[in-house]
Amino acid sequence: xxxxxxxxxxxSFVIGQQAPSLNPAPATTxxxxxxxxxxxxxxxxxPNYIVATDVNATWVDxxxxxxxxxxxxxxxxxxxxxxxxxxxxxxxxxxxxxxPQRGFLTSVTKTITLNGASLDGINFxxxxxxxxxxxxxxxxxxxxxxxxxxxISREYFEGSLGYFFKGAxxxxxxxxxxxxxxAPGHPYLVLVEERPGKVPAHSDVPLNPKLRRRIPERTxxxxxxxxxxxxxxxxxxxxxxxxxxxxxxxxxxxCIEGAFQTPRGPAETDFRIEPLQPSSGVSNGxxxxxxxxxxxxxxxxxxxxxxxxxxxxxxxxxxxxxxxSLPAAFSATTLTILDRDLQNLSVPALPRLSLSGExxxxxxxxxxxxxxxxxxxxxxxxxxxxxxxxxxxxxxxxEGFSFPSLLMDDYAVSSMLRVPGMYINDITYGGQSVMHxxxxxxxxxxxxxxxxxxxxxxxxxTAQVADKDGNPAQNMRVLILPELIASEAMLADVLIxxxxxxxxxxxxxxxxxxxxxxxxxxxxxDSTPESIAKLWRSRTQFKEVxxxxxxxxxxxxxxxxxx
Numbered sequence: 001x002x003x004x005x006x007x008x009x010x011x012s013f014v015i016g017q018q019a020p021s022l023n024p025a026p027a028t029t030x031x032x033x034x035x036x037x038x039x040x041x042x043x044x045x046x047p048n049y050i051v052a053t054d055v056n057a058t059w060v061d062x063x064x065x066x067x068x069x070x071x072x073x074x075x076x077x078x079x080x081x082x083x084x085x086x087x088x089x090x091x092x093x094x095x096x097x098x099x100p101q102r103g104f105l106t107s108v109t110k111t112i113t114l115n116g117a118s119l120d121g122i123n124f125x126x127x128x129x130x131x132x133x134x135x136x137x138x139x140x141x142x143x144x145x146x147x148x149x150x151x152i153s154r155e156y157f158e159g160s161l162g163y164f165f166k167g168a169x170x171x172x173x174x175x176x177x178x179x180x181x182x183a184p185g186h187p188y189l190v191l192v193e194e195r196p197g198k199v200p201a202h203s204d205v206p207l208n209p210k211l212r213r214r215i216p217e218r219t220x221x222x223x224x225x226x227x228x229x230x231x232x233x234x235x236x237x238x239x240x241x242x243x244x245x246x247x248x249x250x251x252x253x254x255c256i257e258g259a260f261q262t263p264r265g266p267a268e269t270d271f272r273i274e275p276l277q278p279s280s281g282v283s284n285g286x287x288x289x290x291x292x293x294x295x296x297x298x299x300x301x302x303x304x305x306x307x308x309x310x311x312x313x314x315x316x317x318x319x320x321x322x323x324x325s326l327p328a329a330f331s332a333t334t335l336t337i338l339d340r341d342l343q344n345l346s347v348p349a350l351p352r353l354s355l356s357g358e359x360x361x362x363x364x365x366x367x368x369x370x371x372x373x374x375x376x377x378x379x380x381x382x383x384x385x386x387x388x389x390x391x392x393x394x395x396x397x398x399e400g401f402s403f404p405s406l407l408m409d410d411y412a413v414s415s416m417l418r419v420p421g422m423y424i425n426d427i428t429y430g431g432q433s434v435m436h437x438x439x440x441x442x443x444x445x446x447x448x449x450x451x452x453x454x455x456x457x458x459x460x461x462t463a464q465v466a467d468k469d470g471n472p473a474q475n476m477r478v479l480i481l482p483e484l485i486a487s488e489a490m491l492a493d494v495l496i497x498x499x500x501x502x503x504x505x506x507x508x509x510x511x512x513x514x515x516x517x518x519x520x521x522x523x524x525x526d527s528t529p530e531s532i533a534k535l536w537r538s539r540t541q542f543k544e545v546x547x548x549x550x551x552x553x554x555x556x557x558x559x560x561x562x563x
Contacts, residue, residue, distance in 0.1 A: 029116040034084040037077045037097055040125035041237055045081025049126070050074055050098040053085055059094045059111075065418065090116050092501065097124045110475050113501040122502065130235040133178040134221075134244035136171045136192050143175025144216065144248055148290070150278070151179050152189040152227075155527040156492030157283050158381070158412055159437040163189070163227060164283040165290065184237040187530055189230045190221035191278070192246050195290065196307070201271070201297045203306035205255060209341065217251040217309035218275060225249050227277070251309035254337050258345025259302045260317040262329045266301035269317045269349060270294070273305060276312040276334065281382040282412065284492070284527040289384055312336045314382060317349045325387040326352065330407040332382070353441060355403040357450030359395050362425045366456065372397040372419045376427075376452060378411040381438060397454050411439045415452055421550065423510045425455040436493035457549035458510035465504040465520045465557045472504030473559050476520040480508060481539050483515040488536050492527045495535070513549040517542035520557040538562050 033053070037046045052074035058065045075083040085095070096109045108124050132151075136144050151167035166188065169179040182188065194216045206212055220230035221244055235241045260269040272292040274280060280289040297303050305315075313335045318327035329349035335342060359374050378391040385391065386407075395401040413434050415424045427435045428451045430444025439450075465473040480496035500506045500520065519542040525531045541560065545553055 030087050030089050031114050031116055031118040032084055032086045032088060033093070033095060033112055033114070033118070033122050034082065034120045035122035035124065036081045037083060037124045037126060038081055040127045045077070045079070046126060047077050047079045047081060048100060049077045049081075049083070050100060051077065051083040051085065051095065051124075052098065053088070053093045053095045053112075055088060055091070059092075064094075065416070088114055090114050095122065097126065099126065109499075111499040111501045113503060113505065119502065127184060128238035129180070130182045130184055130237065130239040130241065131178055131180045132182055132190070132233060132235065132241045132244045133176065134190075134242065134246065136175045136177065136246050136248055138216075138248055139250065143171070143173075145171050145173045145175060146194070147171045147177075147192050147216070147248070148195050149177045149179060149246070150191045150193070151182060152191050152278055153186065153283075153285065154189065154529060155284055156489045156529070156532060157527060159489050159493060161489060161529065162283070163278040164285070165278050165280070165288040166285065167288075168290070182235055182241075184235055184239065185524075186526070187232045187234050187528060189227065190233060190244055190246065191218060191227075191230075192221075192248060193218045193275070196293045197291060199273075199293045199295045199305060199307075201295045201303045201305070203255060203304050205253065205306035209252060209254070212253040212306075214250040215253045215307050215309060216248050218311065219246055219248045221246050223247040223249065225251075252339075253306060254308045254310070254339075254341050255304055255306040256308065256313075256315070256335060256337070256342040256345060257304045258343070258347055259300065260297060260319075260331065260347045260349050261301065262319045262349045263351050266299065267319050267329075268299050269297045269301050269319055271297065271303060271305075271318070272314075272316045273308075274314050276314050279314060279382060282379060287384075308337055310337050310339065315347065316383070317347055319349050326389060326405065327386070327407065328352070330409065332409050350408045350442075352405045352407060355406055355441065355449055356400060357402070357452065358400045359397045359452045359454060361397060362453050362455045365398070370397065370419070370456070372417065372422055372454065374424075374452060374454070375416045376401065376450075377414050377416075378403065378406070378439070379414065380407075381410045381412055383409070406441055408442050411441065413439050413450075417454065421458045421510060422454055422456045423458045423512055424452065425512060426453040427451070428453070436490065455512055457513055459513050459547035459549065459551040459553075460508050460510055461518075461545055461547060461553040461555055462508070463500070463506045463518065463520070463555050463557050465500040465506060465559065468558060472500075472502075473520065474500060474502045474504055476500045476504070476522055476557075476559055477525070478506045478557070479519050479521070479525065479535065479542075480511075481517040481535065481542065482512075483517065485539075488529065488532045491536055492532050495525075495532075497525075511547055513547050513551070516545045516547065518545050518555065518557065519543065519562070520559045521562055522559060523562055525562075534562050 037049045056069040077083045093112045153166045169177040171177045274292040315333045317331040319329040331349040393401040430448045478498040517539045
């Protein structure tokens with residue numbers, strides 16, 4: 001089973017039931033999918049691209065459910081850009097073209113339904129990526145080597161608007177940089193900063209702030225310390241945008257001073273410090289992590305970390321006196337520096353915690369027992385997983401579960417259910433929903449844990465997407481919006497996306513009963529405020545679909561241009 005790092009998707013694995021028959025079922029015929037991969041701009045065939053799909057696997061939104069018999073079928077395009085995927089049983093497939101080299105968007109996907117007949121002409125057009133370049137100088141116009149220049153995307157994630165890393169480059173000895181792999185049409189910000197590696201636990205920076213040298217601070221293109229006033233950069237397909245020059249601002253230097261306290265008192269502690277927003281971690285588009293400033297305290301746990309500019313930081317402490325690879329004690333603290341040093345900090349590094357929970361039915365439990373297997377998965381938001389960290393459980397409905405050894409940190413929660421007609425209605429922690437918000441371990445009052453609430457009156461709809469002349473509209477984006485959406489941030493998290501197949505057909509996953517707005521379009525939408533605002537403004541123009549409990553619906557959709 002694979003869990004995406006993109007927008008959390010609740011997957012339902014549908015097991016079909018077949019009435020008994022006296023006659024044996026006819027043998028199925030395996031078939032193939034073939035076509036050409038081209039440059040979307042020039043039409044030139046693209047050789048050596050990987051085209052692949054999975055047999056005996058089910059895709060639900062952006063989650064794939066695998067079985068023991070799942071296998072990958074792949075093909076490499078030849079000099080004419082042609083590919084062919086053979087030996088495919090009748091089924092619904094997600095076919096993905098992957099770019100083995102930089103220069104084009106990473107992948108393009110189509111949904112294809114096979115009914116025993118081979119399909120040719122399933123062609124893919126790859127959009128060429130762009131790049132940006134520029135020069136980084138100080139306030140005297142002198143180039144600054146050795147800085148990191150980041151590509152930043154502003155996106156909704158886990159119920160709030162954030163800033164996330166999407167790419168990077170480094171300045172050379174002339175202060176010049178280039179960032180490759182820039183997606184066309186996407187609004188980006190550009191940020192430059194200095195990223196020290198190893199830092200001393202006890203800095204020898206002068207105690208008097210007036211005697212300290214000024215330091216480069218985070219600077220946003222074209223030259224501001226405020227991300228809200230940064231200039232947006234949008235490029236065209238294949239464009240190389242030059243002249244994204246940045247004048248780095250310099251700031252007074254500040255220090256933080258204090259000590260880590262472990263459950264057994266002061267102890268040697270490994271620490272990491274990184275500015276926030278943006279910072280390393282996951283987002284709807286995946287995850288990106290950069291080296292942080294790191295160090296180790298002596299046995300007294302004391303630290304004096306300097307050369308910090310004003311802003312918010314995440315200070316992480318880890319006591320590694322543990323027989324396994326997880327820290328014995330862990331601390332993640334947010335600090336804000338304004339215009340002076342922070343002193344006498346006491347940072348508790350807390351022991352690992354256990355998190356218990358239960359999977360329950362919404363409403364009354366069914367009279368006849370139902371075996372329903374659920375997977376619950378925790379994803380650390382601001383760090384990578386430690387080796388040996390166990391973050392998934394697989395209980396049945398009606399059973400309790402436990403995460404026996406968790407670090408006191410922030411997590412995203414996702415869950416999957418594989419039973420027809422059932423869906424995840426809510427996930428709570430301490431009585432508060434964390435289905436579309438971050439779980440902050442330790443924030444629950446009392447001894448309340450996690451609850452996964454299962455609905456069993458789910459419904460579905462099927463859609464036929466066709467143009468105004470009634471011709472099937474293949475590979476159209478199908479967007480599903482619940483009626484009850486309180487904000488654009490919520491819309492970004494609850495938005496369900498799919499794609500019509502080559503016959504213009506689409507079937508939703510199991511949904512909670514209620515009213516939905518549904519639209520088909522050939523536009524790409526993501527979690528940026530610009531994309532979500534378009535959907536928010538236009539949602540009343542979409543098709544309204546009312547799904548009754550345990551019901552189903554059939555609708556027709558004509559692709560709509562969303563302005």
